[in-house]
Amino acid sequence: MAGDAQTQLADPLMGQNHFTAVRWVLAIAVVLGHIWLLTTGVEPFSIHEWTASYMAVNGFFVLSGLLIAKSLHTRRDMKAYALSRFLRTYPALVIVLAVFVLVFAPLYSAEGGGSPFQSETWQYTYKVLALGDPDSAPAQIFSQNLETDFNGPLWTIRFELAAYILAGIAFMFGAVNGPWRVLSVFLLVQSVYLGAPFFIDTSALPPSVMSLLRLSSAFLLGMTLWQWPILRRPPLFVVAGLIAAFALLGGGLLGELFATFALTSLMLRAGLSKRTSVRIAKIPDYSYGIYIWHYPLLQVFLVGQPDLRPAALAIMTAPLILLVAATSWHVIEKPILALKPRSSSISKKPNARTPLEINRPTRGVDL
Template sequence: MTRTGGGKMVAVTPFNIPRDPLMGSNHLTAVRWLLASLVALGHVYLLTTAYEPVRVHQWTGGYMAVNGFFVLSGMLIAKSLDLRRDLKMYAISRALRIYPALIVLLLTFAFVFSTVFARPGGIDNALSGDVWSYVVRVLFLGDPQNAPSGIFAGNLEADFNGPLWTIRYEIAAYIMAAIGFAAGILKSRLMTLAAFVIVQILYLALPFMIDFSALPQGLLPLLRLSSAFLLGMCLWQWPRARRPHWLLVLGAIVAFLFLGGGFGGELLGTLALTGLMLRIGLSDTAHGSVVSLPDYSYGIYIWHYPVMQAVMFLRPDTGPLGLALMSTPIWISMSAGSWHMIEKPALRLKPKKRRKAAVMSENQGAEHP
């Protein structure tokens, strides 16, 4: 602290402590926009041609973008748990981030999509047991991969909202992270790194050792997304790793381009993508117009697919370009409405209490010890 001429005390960042963009203004919202848009771009092709051409080797852009989301989520969740250290506040905050917009989406599914974009349609569908069973199943983290009551019947892809499958894994990651912090396991750098390495090894090795058809269907996605989430948690533990040199990032990209089609290719791709996200999202210079970008990413993620499906229901001969031109203004508008009228007001209900250490860390930009 220092005293100004008028006697007022103001916070000053010590010269010997480097600025940590994760503790202040950054471009992570813009990164989330890019990831959500990459998922949407893949679905433009999937819903019209049943094939996503945006890929490197066998890894599609949408697939890798989901990994990127989980890396960012792991880093930010570790930050929240480490600085706030109040599990009740943490749980409330996570629920307010996920559920209000999801509930509105599912109500729209029941009263709009099931009545207008179904064969047979009509108001009776809004009272259908199948429709409300789907709503309850998704809210309680069940499988969202179908479209009851003839919704989007005749479309190339026969599901209401494919991207919703990741939400249950996101919530599972939130819960496991909270348990790990409460048990003291994920407070340690070395234990966090060990957890990431173990999960990654299991994800890479188990398909060669076990017939997954005999195991629960969600095990492999759980290992995949848990690995990405734990990578993000490691980034919180090692602040300097959040600032990789461009040469390291370029090296990871080259390694993925040449070796990504073989064993461990997905890991190489996730590391390369993580490096790009860190360089863009946590740049040394924060640009005000990018920092102030509203966070439509969750809305984009949950709204683009049903909007595209609705367009395909009405215009089944639409190609990728036509689907993009017709659907994008609609799902961007829906995402904007979701953010400004549902998500942002819900986030204002988050508990305001913060630990003094967290406030000091954010003001000073101090690195995690």
Template structure:
């Protein structure tokens, strides 16, 4: 029995199935990342932080929490393996491919150490494209792109995409083999991963070397599984104000501790549930186009280009000047790449 049937949730009783503000929340999370990266590009240090937890860091955690909830909903309401795989592929890959084409045809030739056609004769940019599509490490400046920046990376946001894809794979595999099909199993998985993640600083203090990729995987899987818990325990999607207030206070007071990120994630999850799942959502707000993925993957090279072209060294200025360009590019990505891809998914699979 799926969680939907077991809990009695459905379109008539749960705004998760109807009009909600999750798209607006994704916009907010994406813009949180943009603000943080505006500081990174201009100063190399993100000042928007609480207890050393930066706005961009917490925004990405919020993305993974929402993703865990929505992926659980998808798995339980449409438990078909092939549609699941193709849906995830079509959501991530098309816009990412277009971004990498833009690297080869525009960003690299204009802002690389070698410009014009000479940029295309180098092997490094092509290797970077292949590595990124294969979900390898996408950090770096292939062919010296944006070498004149104080933060010379082509795209400082792409590194989380591979963990998102890995979360899709692990969650889907666990669901279809019957491991993550109940509230109990999901809660146990969350607690185990969360404990392992909390233990990493302690182990590092004991001079045990833990690869950064493992730490990042535990971080994102813990947030993703927290989102899955929101599906399997519907009562958590309707938190009372006092619980939200308590979570915020706990983070404000103990955010410096080893439990700080956990308190932050709980607060983020509860805030998103209160703000996103309202009883009567405004139809216009609920139906705004989902530019969040486009904002997320395009903002970094767009701001890099503007910072170099116009010698922008002030983060708020870069953000304000860059935002219209980011939204325009993201709108093009949504209306001409992402949305048509999703329509293709529906036409072919359903």
């Protein structure tokens, strides 16, 4: 038992870590990709066919799977888990949609199409909150721009919430409650995702099916990392090998898998450093605010200046995106997260916090 305690105390995942900074990097990668997409129609930051923003979304889901697995196995309180997931996702999202109804739709829709009382405006709002597909231009918003959707990044929110729900159900039934079980589930879902194009015409399926398989695979990779702590600190030669494998084979059938493994190894090395910087560990988590706010803000700038080049758009919008994200965190997200219930149930499994750790502050981790 003493050995387990020492192991856990040395595990940066159980205390301070740099994952908040990693999420910042992922969010910025998404923003940069969209800046080029909205101005030129293409995202230039890619290796093989995998763009930085595409892989950043995979990275978000890997981190989410790791931290959600930690939450489930250390707290073991499903009511607290469900409430925490709701408070982390919905309040800030509701504010975005409220501003859409009251500001974006009336000001930036085609003539007569943006009334707050128009049924299409409210149908879009309800659809997003009910986990429907938000990839549309409600009330003919931003119809004069190159891309006409209101907030494209919101498409991942429903898959994130679906992952939370499915993870909770799998945990209750024991499907992810052991190293070999969660590894088996990950391999099964990953195999279906990679193998489906060989057996069926995936283009005939609703796009959400393959997206669910893709993001579930990334999420389960994170859950697998929780059950296999030895994998959470890959040696530098392993990181280099994964990067080399992606560089050489990333254009093949397993290209996305190599890309996700390489990205995950880099995130783990950066996020779970043996020498944690208190300053980095304490940075506020603006990543969610950046993610859900940047797209409509970029669209607003392009309404009046459609010929803006990517660099100019980035320079003009960066302060506003950061200000809005900071406001979202300090005024909405952080105060609401303080309402999350604190469960007294601590897992007895090797991955659980030891009694010495229960009183240690946990920073930089989204539980």
